[in-house]
Amino acid sequence: MLKLRDGIIELYRKVASSLPPDVETAIRSAYDNEPATSASASALMVILENIKRARETARPICQDTGLPVFYVKVPFGLSQNELKKTIHEATREATRLVPLRANAVDIITEKNSGDNTGEGFPLIYFEEVESGALVIDLMLKGGGCENAGQTYKLPLEEIGAQRDLEGVRRCVLDAVQKAQGRGCPPYIIGVGAGAAKDQVARLAKEQLMRKLTDSSKIPELAALEQRLLSEINELGIGPMGLGGKSTALGVKIGVNHRHPASYFVDVSFGCWAMRRGRLIW
Amino acid sequence: MLGNAAGKAYMVEPKNIRLPLSKRDIAGLSAGDMVLISGQLVTGRDRVHKYLVEQRPAIDALPVDLTGSVLYHCGPVMKKKDEGYEVIAAGPTTSIRVEMYEAEVIKNYGLAGVMGKGGMGEKTLAALRESGAVYFHTIGGAAAYLADRIVRTVDVWKLEDFGPTEAMWIFEVEDFPAIVTMDSRGNSLHKEIEEISFRKFRTLIGR
Numbered sequence: 001m002l003k004l005r006d007g008i009i010e011l012y013r014k015v016a017s018s019l020p021p022d023v024e025t026a027i028r029s030a031y032d033n034e035p036a037t038s039a040s041a042s043a044l045m046v047i048l049e050n051i052k053r054a055r056e057t058a059r060p061i062c063q064d065t066g067l068p069v070f071y072v073k074v075p076f077g078l079s080q081n082e083l084k085k086t087i088h089e090a091t092r093e094a095t096r097l098v099p100l101r102a103n104a105v106d107i108i109t110e111k112n113s114g115d116n117t118g119e120g121f122p123l124i125y126f127e128e129v130e131s132g133a134l135v136i137d138l139m140l141k142g143g144g145c146e147n148a149g150q151t152y153k154l155p156l157e158e159i160g161a162q163r164d165l166e167g168v169r170r171c172v173l174d175a176v177q178k179a180q181g182r183g184c185p186p187y188i189i190g191v192g193a194g195a196a197k198d199q200v201a202r203l204a205k206e207q208l209m210r211k212l213t214d215s216s217k218i219p220e221l222a223a224l225e226q227r228l229l230s231e232i233n234e235l236g237i238g239p240m241g242l243g244g245k246s247t248a249l250g251v252k253i254g255v256n257h258r259h260p261a262s263y264f265v266d267v268s269f270g271c272w273a274m275r276r277g278r279l280i281w
Numbered sequence: 282m283l284g285n286a287a288g289k290a291y292m293v294e295p296k297n298i299r300l301p302l303s304k305r306d307i308a309g310l311s312a313g314d315m316v317l318i319s320g321q322l323v324t325g326r327d328r329v330h331k332y333l334v335e336q337r338p339a340i341d342a343l344p345v346d347l348t349g350s351v352l353y354h355c356g357p358v359m360k361k362k363d364e365g366y367e368v369i370a371a372g373p374t375t376s377i378r379v380e381m382y383e384a385e386v387i388k389n390y391g392l393a394g395v396m397g398k399g400g401m402g403e404k405t406l407a408a409l410r411e412s413g414a415v416y417f418h419t420i421g422g423a424a425a426y427l428a429d430r431i432v433r434t435v436d437v438w439k440l441e442d443f444g445p446t447e448a449m450w451i452f453e454v455e456d457f458p459a460i461v462t463m464d465s466r467g468n469s470l471h472k473e474i475e476e477i478s479f480r481k482f483r484t485l486i487g488r
Contacts, residue, residue, distance in 0.1 A: 038462050041316065041421050045417040046458060050426035054370075063358045063370035099369060100448055101358045112444045144399070144421065151320040159486055170486050177482040180475055182399035183377050184421035230486055235478040240421055241399060242460065243474050273422040 001086040007135065007279050013098050014170060015138050015277040016065050018055040023158035023249065029049070030186055030246035042245035045241075047272060058098075063190045063275045066140035070210065080126050083134075086169075088117050092172045095106040113279035125202070127157040133210050134281040135279075137209055145271040148183030149204070151197055152174040154263040163263040165224055169231075174250065175267035176232050181241010184271035187248045188212070189232070192266045194256030204268035207252035209276055216253055223263065225251045239272075249274075282342070295458070301349025302393035310415050310461045311470040316398070317426060317456040318417070322351040322396070326374050327449040330382035333390070337380035340390065344438045345451055347390040351417065354379065354397030356446035357428070366445075368431045373398040376416070384408035400462055400471030409465055416463035418470075430457040 019027075029092035031044040054061040070087060074080060092115040094100055104118035105111070116122065129135075152171040154163045159174050172191055179187075192203025216224040228251040238244025249272070258264075298306060308314070322343065324331070332338070340346065357371035376383075376397030383395060383405045384476030395401075395419035409415060420429065434455035440448040461472040 039313070039315065043459075043460075046420045046423045046426055050420075050423040053429065054425040057425065059425045060358055060370045061424065061427070062422040063356060063372050063373065063428075065358065099358060099360055101356065102444070103446070112446065114444070140421075147375065147378075161486060173482055173485055177478055180399070180471065180478070182377055184398065234485070235481050237474060240418065241471065241474060242418070243464070243470070243477075248400075265417050270421055 001082060004089045004281060005086050005093070007281060008087060009010040009094045009097060011118070011136065011138050011277055011279045012094035012100065013058060013070070013089065013267045016098055016100060018145065019061060019273065020049050020276060023194045023272070024048075024051055026212050026249040027186070027272060033246060035245050036237070038244060039242040039277060040246070041078040043242055044246075059099065060100065061275065062142060062271075063101055064141045064142040064144065065098070067103065067277070068116065068120040068148065069139045069141050069205065070124040071128050071137040071139075071206065072124060073128055073129045075131055075134060078091045078134060083126070084124060087122060091116050091122055091148045094267055113186055114211060116206070122226055136279040138277055138279070138281065139205075139209060140275040141205070142273065143186070144182070144214055144273050146184035146190055147243065148175075148179035148269040150178065150267050151201060152265040152267075165220060167263070168253070168265050169224060169228060172228050172266045172267055173231060173235075173253065175234060175269075176237070176247065179269060180237055183269045185237060185241060185248065186239055186246040186272050188270035188274050189228070189248055190268040191251065191252045192255070192268070193253070193258070195258040195262050197264055197266075200264045200266035203254045203256060204266040207254045208268060208270040208274065210252045212250040214252070218255075221253045221255065225226065282287060284303065286397065287429055296311060297456075300393070303349065304413050307393050307413050307415060307465055311466075312464045312470050313462055314461040315416065315461055316459050316461060319352065319450060319457070320350075320453050321345065324353045324355045324448075324452065326354050326447060327378060328443045329449050330386060331378040332439070333386050334382045337389070337419050343390075343435050344449070347392055349391065349393045351394045351396050352386065352392055353452075354395065357450065358424070359445045359450075361418050364438070366434055366436060368428045371428040371431055372424035372425050373453075375399045375418050376401050383476060387412050387414050400469065405408055406463055406467060406469050406472075409463055410467050410469040412447065413465045415461050415465055417459035418456070418462040419459040430454050
């Protein structure tokens, strides 16, 4: 798996240093939308220049190279243990070579492992597929936007959220309003609704892997994604929380079946530096 | 403000400021001002703040005098070279995490300002007013761009104990861009924007 390891190191380099084209295009439109002399326009201008410099010099876009989150589609017969080992090796090497910031801290000793590996670090989700290629998706999830996330248990009277899609809508607006500029807007918002806390948290984060041009295949959710995007942008939080029209670049919602007694909603924030990429092997 | 890299010309001229700042310099800064900072500043994030408040090291126990300087909430990516370190990426981290410590740090060490992203709360705002200091907001995620504004790594403190992300780096910066979002007279852009967005939120949910 040596070659695969090198492929994953390159994936790290690419994801850390170059923003997906759909995200960059959305940031450029956001910039065009803000008044020329505003603080938010100048912040977006620096952001655009930064994207360019990072790509040209193969340097990380953000110093927080994040918690690496892997979504791996494994063809039947390939060992997940071996893949996990290879991902860990690639992570150690990438930390040294890209370089990435060492972000894995032991809860007990407070020691940083120095190489971005540790218990449950990177975060890896495997899914077995019948056949075809090994597909490795990587997201580098910054801590600032991760901290802005919220989980809700419906009903929630203080925001009038009942157990329905209108309740989901209220949760998302509440989460963004509470986050303000702390997670580096303009945001990409992932939403998950379903039966259990861990399930909706995973679902919400997975939505961040969808392209900004992608709409939910479920018409009710596609409509809610659109509506929420425009409502969030009415809040006036703006780029970096400095005020303005662009608080979010996209809203993506995923749902699972729920239990009759349970209705959980998770809202996951992606910062503007939404670093994701794919390796097909 | 910062050139016209993306094809838009700018009318607003930033203020050039040089560290250390005098009390008069600080009084001349208002929420909304765009600035370009030059001079020597230090980094400090979660662990530096906890240490400064819990251990209370004497002013002369620190590697540099922080009077009139700026404490930058930043955990950079540093690359070890044969001699010293190279700054690879150095954008701001979320400031609100050190809200419980910052007021004391500002007062004890005579800072002219703190810099980060996302703004800070009431306790820090009050300390800025009492001590005569400001909060500078720089651009989250713009780490390559901002690293290029750091012209020299002067020194580092607590590297062994805290590691390169959490250590206190002493940097010389040139034309480092930021916006004053909390000033020494109690004004906070963050508070204003939060109030506006909260009113809008109440309207959107019909409450």
